[in-house]
Amino acid sequence: MxxxxxxxxxxxxxxxxxxxxxxxxxxxxxxxxxxxxxxxxxxxxxxxxxxxxxxxxxxxxxxEGQIHVRVRTLGHGQYRNLLKNHPPKPDDEIDAKFGYDVDTFGAALIRAVTVNAVDHAGGLVDLDLDALLDDDEGVSPFDFEQWFRTALALQTQGGNRVPLLRAS
CATH class of the missing domain: 4.10.860 (DNA Excision Repair, Uvrb; Chain A)
Structure with missing residues (x-):
């Protein structure tokens, strides 16, 4: 394994x-x-x-107001399927540049790679990803971006780069 x-x-x-x-x-x-x-x-x-x-x-x-979230890379096939499920929107230059739907892929990747979280004392935290990723009540844009970028960088390190998908 x-x-x-x-x-x-x-x-x-x-x-x-x-x-x-x-x-x-x-x-x-x-x-x-x-x-x-x-x-x-x-x-x-x-x-x-x-x-x-x-x-x-x-x-x-x-x-005490922070949690430490652990993320783990997906397998190559799982990551490719995630990309396929969030293809770039047709005629969207930003989506085309990144190779995925920038409005949906971030939260989907976070959901897929998040393993668990601990509080400042090391105790396991019951994660409610729906609440944490909610646009209005969830984590700050800064924390979302940091979470997403960490997950994406971890996923694409070491050559695990899946070719960009094209808008249909």
Whole structure:
């Protein structure tokens, strides 16, 4: 039996956007304090320890809102069938360029290659792919794109490139 390559993608399921913004501000403050100390030759500002402690706390909370999804490549025939089921739309230049229906192939590939997911503590997560891939309520466009690109790159590595399909 062949062991197919796998990869892991981190997906945010609870954005904590307020915490993300605060963490970004603290990272900027941390850099500012380090640069100020480097310029003056002084010791690092004592506030740097406070900033680092708060940043570590925020990063823990942010990580709690993420899952780590494992994807595994499909066999050559399975991948080819997936492409056949999502052919380029006739007269669509973008679809023709990529060789598949860009509106449907991404979610289909993600569904086909996703194996499982774990939370920040390593516990298995019950995946509801319909909910995660929902256009309105699912993962962010950034996370979808990252998930799709990881799956596609993993699928096409090592020469497992199926010839592009043509619109009928």
């Amino acid at each position: 062949v062991t197919r390559p796998t990869a892991t993608v981190t997906i945010t399921i609870d954005a904590h956007s307020d915490l993300v913004a605060e963490a970004a501000a603290l990272r900027a403050e941390e850099k500012r304090l380090a640069l100020a100390a480097a310029r003056t030759g002084d010791d690092i500002d004592p506030r740097a320890d406070e900033v680092q402690a708060r940043l570590a706390e925020l990063e823990q909370h942010i990580a």
